[in-house]
Amino acid sequence: xxxxxxxxxxxxxxxxxxxxxxxxxxxxxxxxxxxxxxxxxxxxxxxxxxxxxxxxxxxxxxxxxxxxxxxxxxxxxxxxxxxxxxxxxxxxxxxxxxxxxxxxxxxxxxxxxxxxxxxxxxxxxxxxxxxxxxxxxxxxxxxxxxxxxxxxxxxxxxxxxxxxxxxxxxxxxxxxxxxxxxxxxxxxxxxxxxxxxxxxxxxxxxxxxxxxxxxxxxxxxxxxxxxxxxxxxxxxxxxxxxxxxxxxxxxxxxxxxxxxxxxxxxxxxxxxxxxxxxxxxxxxxxxxxxxxxxxxxxxxxxxxxxxxxxxxxxxxxxxxxxxxxxxxxxxxxxxxxxxxxxxxxxxxxxxxxxxxxxxxxxxxxxxxxxxxxxxxxxxxxxxxxxxxxxxxxxxxxxxxxxxxxxxxxxxxxxxxxxxxxxxxxxxxxxxxxxxxxxxxxxxxxxxxxxxxxx
Numbered sequence: 149x150x151x152x153x154x155x156x157x158x159x160x161x162x163x164x165x166x167x168x169x170x171x172x173x174x175x176x177x178x179x180x181x182x183x184x185x186x187x188x189x190x191x192x193x194x195x196x197x198x199x200x201x202x203x204x205x206x207x208x209x210x211x212x213x214x215x216x217x218x219x220x221x222x223x224x225x226x227x228x229x230x231x232x233x234x235x236x237x238x239x240x241x242x243x244x245x246x247x248x249x250x251x252x253x254x255x256x257x258x259x260x261x262x263x264x265x266x267x268x269x270x271x272x273x274x275x276x277x278x279x280x281x282x283x284x285x286x287x288x289x290x291x292x293x294x295x296x297x298x299x300x301x302x303x304x305x306x307x308x309x310x311x312x313x314x315x316x317x318x319x320x321x322x323x324x325x326x327x328x329x330x331x332x333x334x335x336x337x338x339x340x341x342x343x344x345x346x347x348x349x350x351x352x353x354x355x356x357x358x359x360x361x362x363x364x365x366x367x368x369x370x371x372x373x374x375x376x377x378x379x380x381x382x383x384x385x386x387x388x389x390x391x392x393x394x395x396x397x398x399x400x401x402x403x404x405x406x407x408x409x410x411x412x413x414x415x416x417x418x419x420x421x422x423x424x425x426x427x428x429x430x431x432x433x434x435x436x437x438x439x440x441x442x443x444x445x446x447x448x449x450x451x452x453x454x455x456x457x458x459x460x461x462x463x464x465x466x467x468x469x470x471x472x473x474x475x476x477x478x479x480x481x482x483x484x485x486x487x488x489x490x491x492x493x494x495x496x497x498x499x500x501x502x503x504x505x506x507x508x509x510x511x512x513x514x515x516x517x518x519x520x521x522x523x524x525x526x527x528x529x530x531x532x533x534x535x536x537x538x539x540x541x542x543x544x545x546x547x548x549x550x551x552x553x554x555x556x557x558x559x560x561x562x563x564x565x566x567x568x569x570x571x572x573x574x575x576x577x578x579x580x581x582x583x584x585x586x587x588x589x590x591x592x593x594x595x596x597x598x599x600x601x602x
Contacts, residue, residue: 180208355387
């Protein structure tokens with residue numbers, strides 16, 4: 149499911165939270181509040197349980213919320229390993245350019261008039277930015293998302309395709325080359341067509357002779373009976389099969405001839421537009437009609453030279469999803485159930501009773517919230533009052549001690565830092581005194597020793 153979540157983010161790029169880190173402590177309410185601040189329009193969540201995996205699409209800020217059952221899914225990684233397409237390799241190597249612009253949303257078969265089908269259609273459309281026809285550029289479109297609705301089983305197939313574009317500019321030189329190739333193919337097809345027509349005429353003649361022989365021996369009823377025989381060992385039935393096959397071959401060659409002839413005419417037209425002097429009038433006397441014709445041909449020439457044919461090919465990128473709508477609720481992940489695929493629609497009086505019950509619960513919840521806020525403010529006031537009482541009691545006790553001993557404040561002021569000698573200074577003085585006494589004692593002993601020696 150984590151891989152599927154990452155793939156869904158890639159589909160919605162660049163307008164998605166690509167590096168959002170989910171945590172177990174974060175709740176849906178937190179995501180909803182953050183989405184409102186970030187001006188997010190839709191919130192997509194994935195949930196899985198033992199019974200089923202679900203995809204929820206919520207329209208912010210007021211709902212509704214659509215819950216889909218994920219019947220089947222396939223991730224981008226699985227499709228890439230299965231197909232080994234060149235486009236998939238190109239997308240994996242250059243994700244920045246492919247996912248720089250949003251994808252185009254295409255809906256198919258959402259033509260039902262039922263309310264839940266129309267709601268799904270609007271939800272899928274609004275999930276992607278609209279296409280502005282005036283500023284639309286084909287070079288900026290590299291992805292397309294297709295939603296196909298199956299009315300029989302009420303499932304939705306979602307596919308994500310990459311667009312591969314090949315531009316084909318028809319220049320005069322290339323037009324001549326293509327013209328030669330088309331004329332060669334046309335001549336080959338005409339030869340095959342003529343040969344097939346000759347063979348078909350021979351088969352027609354053979355069938356005519358066989359009918360004449362059968363007509364001499366049997367009437368039309370017998371002929372109809374022979375025509376209905378399915379045994380190919382019968383000569384007449386075998387002949388009819390050969391004729392049908394040859395007619396099909398002639399029809400195919402005729403279609404190819406028409407196609408090549410049309411292509412040859414188009415290439416001839418492009419070649420004429422690129423060389424307007426060759427198609428101009430051979431008259432040396434210029435007339436107004438000639439000037440108009442030349443101007444039109446020149447305009448057509450520029451238009452033909454600027455005409456570009458673009459071949460578009462869709463290659464599946466993934467992920468694949470098969471969804472089925474289970475229910476629709478009115479609010480943001482909660483509220484009245486608008487649609488449910490399993491349970492039948494409830495009567496109006498039951499809906500009204502449930503609505504009143506929800507309103508009462510909501511009102512009770514609001515009252516509890518207000519009461520809780522009042523309790524918090526009350527406890528805060530009580531704490532402040534307690535601190536004030538402690539301060540006043542301390543000041544009162546200090547004043548009573550001053551009244552009993554007025555010199556207490558003066559004694560405290562007399563203890564200045566300059567009048568108090570530190571223990572370190574006393575130790576220093578003692579250390580200075582001790583060496584001097586020792587030195588005097590040593591001098592007296594030296595004098596006594598000197599006198600004794602004398």
